[in-house]
Amino acid sequence: MNNNKSILVIDDDKIILDSLCEFLSVEGFKAAGAETFKGALEKLGENDYSLMITDVNLPDGDGLELLHTVRRDYPKTVVIVITGYGTIESAVQSIKLGAYDYLTKPIIDDELRLAVQRALNQQALVSENEQLRLQLDQKYSLQNIVSHHYKMARIFDLIEAVADSKTTVLMAGPSGTGKSMLARAVHQRSSRRNEAFVEVSCGALPETLLESELFGHSKGAFTGAVNNKEGKFLAANGGTIFLDEISNASPGLQAKLLRVLEDRKFEAVGSNKTITVDTRIILASNRNLAEEVKLGKFREDLYYRINVVTIELPPLRERVGDVKLLAEHFLKMYSAQHNREKLGFTDEAMEQLERYSWPGNVRELENIIERAALLSKGKFIRADDLPETISQEQNRQRKAYEPMSLKEALAGPERDIIRKALEANHWNRQETAKALEINRTTLFKKMKRYGLYEEAKRLGLT
Numbered sequence: 001m002n003n004n005k006s007i008l009v010i011d012d013d014k015i016i017l018d019s020l021c022e023f024l025s026v027e028g029f030k031a032a033g034a035e036t037f038k039g040a041l042e043k044l045g046e047n048d049y050s051l052m053i054t055d056v057n058l059p060d061g062d063g064l065e066l067l068h069t070v071r072r073d074y075p076k077t078v079v080i081v082i083t084g085y086g087t088i089e090s091a092v093q094s095i096k097l098g099a100y101d102y103l104t105k106p107i108i109d110d111e112l113r114l115a116v117q118r119a120l121n122q123q124a125l126v127s128e129n130e131q132l133r134l135q136l137d138q139k140y141s142l143q144n145i146v147s148h149h150y151k152m153a154r155i156f157d158l159i160e161a162v163a164d165s166k167t168t169v170l171m172a173g174p175s176g177t178g179k180s181m182l183a184r185a186v187h188q189r190s191s192r193r194n195e196a197f198v199e200v201s202c203g204a205l206p207e208t209l210l211e212s213e214l215f216g217h218s219k220g221a222f223t224g225a226v227n228n229k230e231g232k233f234l235a236a237n238g239g240t241i242f243l244d245e246i247s248n249a250s251p252g253l254q255a256k257l258l259r260v261l262e263d264r265k266f267e268a269v270g271s272n273k274t275i276t277v278d279t280r281i282i283l284a285s286n287r288n289l290a291e292e293v294k295l296g297k298f299r300e301d302l303y304y305r306i307n308v309v310t311i312e313l314p315p316l317r318e319r320v321g322d323v324k325l326l327a328e329h330f331l332k333m334y335s336a337q338h339n340r341e342k343l344g345f346t347d348e349a350m351e352q353l354e355r356y357s358w359p360g361n362v363r364e365l366e367n368i369i370e371r372a373a374l375l376s377k378g379k380f381i382r383a384d385d386l387p388e389t390i391s392q393e394q395n396r397q398r399k400a401y402e403p404m405s406l407k408e409a410l411a412g413p414e415r416d417i418i419r420k421a422l423e424a425n426h427w428n429r430q431e432t433a434k435a436l437e438i439n440r441t442t443l444f445k446k447m448k449r450y451g452l453y454e455e456a457k458r459l460g461l462t
Contacts, residue, residue: 005120006030006047010040010054010066011082016105020053023109024116037061044070049077050123051116056083056090064097071098078123080115082107149319155182155311162309163189168261170306171284173313176361179284180244182311187240192280195239198232203245211253214243217269231268233260233277240280246306247287247298254299261305281306290426294460312424316358316365323354326362330369331381340373348383356390415450418443422452427461 007029011017017033024031032047034040037060040052052070056063067079081094084105094102100119103111162169163186171179180199187197205213212222216231232241249257260266265276283306292298316323327345335342345353358364368387376385383391418436425431433443447453 004028004030005050005123006032007051007053007116008040008043008047008049008077009033010035010037010052010058010063012036012055012057012059016107020107020112023112027113027116029116035059037066040066041069044074044077049074051078051080051119053080053082053116056081056094064094067094067097067099076123076126078119078126080119149314149322151312151314152319152322155313158309158311159186159189162186164191166280168306168308169282170289170308170310171282171313172289172310173286174315174361175286176363177313177315178362179313180242182313183240183242183282183284186282187242187280190240190280192239196236197240197242198236199242199244200232201244203248207250207253210249211256212269214253215256215266215268215275218271220270222270225270228268233266233279234275236279237277238279240282242282242284244284245286246283247285247289247292251299254302258299258302258305261302288423288426314424316361318420318424320354323358323365324350326365327353327369330366331373334370334373338370338374341379342373342376342381343379345381346383349381349386352383352386352390411450414446415452418446418450419452422447422456427456 007024009017009020009024009031010033011020012035014035017035021031021033032043032049034043037058040054040058043049044052054063054066058066063081063083067081070077070079079099081090081099081102082105083090083102090102100122101115103115159182169183169186171182173179183199184197187193200214202210212225212229212231214231214233216229216234217225219225219228243257246257256266260277261281264278265274267274289298289303289307293300293303316326327350331342331344334340353365360367368390369381371387372381372385376382418432421432421435422429425435429440429443429447433440436443444453447456
């Protein structure tokens with residue numbers, strides 16, 4: 001059992017101390033000893049120990065007090081308590097304070113060997129969990145979200161401001177823009193980061209099953225409910241729940257969600273028992289919920305309840321400057337993941353990527369780069385390594401010239417840009433003018449020229 005692990009032993013009886021250290025050294029461990037509370041603290045400050053074995057009674061302190069100090073200041077060190085006065089009370093107290101195990105004197109070699117091995121297995125799990133937590137922090141850190149766009153910078157500032165609050169957050173924007181990743185970033189930057197993050201796609205489940213999935217059900221609540229089931233809200237108790245595609249929720253489910261948002265209370269399907277949870281709620285929608293309210297498809301009171309902090313994610317086509325950054329980031333990531341040596345993109349390939357409209361947004365770009373990293377033969381990604389859909393769009397853009405004035409040629413693209421800007425700002429002319437860096441009068445004239453003002457009137461948005 002040569003684990004090369006360091007173990008600290010504390011006992012005021014020098015004979016027992018030397019005996020335990022000698023036994024652990026023979027077993028292949030690095031064993032160090034201390035006879036006092038003060039001596040133990042000095043040893044802990046000098047080296048890292050995987051395991052500490054401490055007596056309860058020390059001449060200058062209490063072993064249980066030492067246990068408390070270790071759990072607070074050295075959380076990676078697992079503790080076994082030993083005592084010559086083995087009682088149920090002392091055992092329960094030591095376990096409550098965080099000891100992994102306790103042994104009574106006289107110490108039997110086989111019992112000690114087994115207890116040490118189990119405790120070190122626990123310490124390995126603690127270290128592994130810490131490593132996984134660090135990986136999550138890195139993966140979902142805002143620094144790992146690649147963007148130079150000013151709108152994304154504002155979003156990052158907003159996330160920093162609201163992450164560690166209980167405020168409900170609504171994420172809006174087209175599919176594939178990274179709403180799920182940002183929801184996880186909010187969770188990782190909050191005090192709930194060590195608790196569960198539960199994601200539910202409300203559009204991926206039939207309406208009849210979604211309520212059961214969220215709130216659980218009791219046995220016999222409906223055909224096929226053969227057992228009680230815990231819902232996602234209860235699974236996220238103490239943590240965060242992310243409800244994607246919330247616009248797909250039925251009217252009945254919307255009413256139940258409103259109550260959960262207001263009171264954090266609900267009943268499982270088929271049960272009268274009220275359940276209370278402490279859950280941070282983040283929602284997302286790829287539809288314009290304000291328009292859904294006007295169409296009668298989404299509850300107005302629920303909309304205003306969830307529209308506390310709204311994060312609008314821009315589509316990738318509005319972040320052309322980010323395409324190169326993201327493409328290079330994904331190429332580096334997937335080249336390493338699939339053990340491929342890729343140095344970059346040819347100028348033609350990058351030009352095609354930057355001119356593409358990206359209907360699938362960042363998710364589509366990521367998938368295309370992974371495919372190219374896997375299938376391309378050279379060290380640089382070429383234009384013919386990209387899917388035909390990209391080159392086909394380039395060909396459409398290069399269609400034959402039709403005689404027209406420059407003003408006529410620019411009218412169509414200008415109308416499209418203005419309309420997209422209006423949609424992104426919920427048809428608010430002041431915000432749209434600010435985003436386009438023109439004054440409101442100019443925007444109004446262009447809306448009239450392109451028929452957008454009449455469209456806004458038909459939609460009741462003027």
